[in-house]
Ligand SMILES: [Fe+2]
């Protein structure tokens with residue numbers, strides 16, 4: 268599992284984990300993100316059960332396990348949070364922030380010690396020491412209860428499945444040629460995202476945020492002008508289209 | 514991460530992390546040896562006795578780098594095995610509960626094959642797991658043994674430094690200090706890892 272620092276200032280850092288060399292072939296590649304402040308770490312979309320030991324080993328190279336006090340699951344999918352039952356044993360004192368809608372479902376992954384903090388539909392904030400993070404609603408993109416995480420200071424938007432791409436296992440971490448990247452994103456967004464209305468509403472709200480990096484859970488990170496390119500492309504895309512069929 | 518954690522997933526992962534760090538530190542030792550070598554060349558005859566010591570530092574660095582990497586790899590395997598072990602342990606627990614809850618059911622027998630298979634798997638895993646732990650312990654002990662030579666190396670370096678001319682004395686003493694500090698840092702990682710091994714067992 269590779270780890271790369273995305274942002275660092277005196278009160279917090281962002282790290283992306285991904286491109287795991289030992290990942291079993293048939294599971295989708297995922298990016299996991301971690302924000303670390305003075306005394307706490309938040310692990311975002313910590314991933315599937317198959318990735319758990321690679322993830323824990325990678326995380327612990329950066330921070331001690333006791334420092335991971337918060338988890339975030341953007342939605343209920345197995346590639347997002349099926350590792351929960353194992354994190355539940357590894358972390359001594361942690362809270363999982365996830366859509367209120369999915370509590371009864373996510374608990375099926377096994378959760379006896381971690382506390383569930385349901386995020387209300389309109390979103391909420393999380394304060395990690397001096398760092399304030401915002402949970403931005405992204406419902407129906409694709410899950411019916413779904414959030415992004417926005418860091419106004421680092422200007423980073425963790426966008427979950429939005430902006431996801433189907434990539435080669437050793438693909439670079441950042442988008443280098445947006446037009447060439449479209450082909451890897453199109454089917455994913457058209458097939459998994461059900462609602463044009465929800466999509467356009469999200470684009471309108473996200474345009475108002477100051478974003479330097481948009482970080483999806485699969486594929487590559489968008490930087491600078493590519494963020495706007497993505498928003499323009501996504502706004503014009505017809506979603507809820509049956510495609511990519513076997 | 515000073516305190517020893519109470520969970521075996523975390524224990525295996527933190528050994529890997531400590532040894533990853535130890536590898537980086539050991540690589541610094543090799544740099545120290547190269548710098549010392551350059552220094553003795555400049556110092557010429559006055560530091561002739563120091564030269565063979567730089568070879569010894571190089572050797573120590575090579576050994577610690579390669580065994581740290583090896584231990585790191587073992588720890589990664591162990592952490593995967595710990596998860597597998599947990600999964601088969603809990604599968605058996607669930608099966609046991611089924612046997613209790615479904616007592617007298619008509620098809621309860623149909624479970625016995627799976628149960629036996631899982632039990633066997635668990636036993637195999639347990640054996641492999643114990644073997645890996647043993648391997649890990651041996652490797653950790655081996656590095657610790659090698660690191661003991663660092664103290665001797667430091668003293669020898671100091672003696673040779675004191676015989677070198679005044680121009681190079683400080684720099685050579687500095688090499689001696691470096692060897693000791695680096696070895697000490699690596700040793701801390703090893704000691705911590707050995708404590709963690711106790712949790713794995
Ligand atoms: Fe998803």
Ligand SMILES: [Fe+2]
Pocket residue numbers: 344346347427428484485
């Ligand atoms: Fe996903």
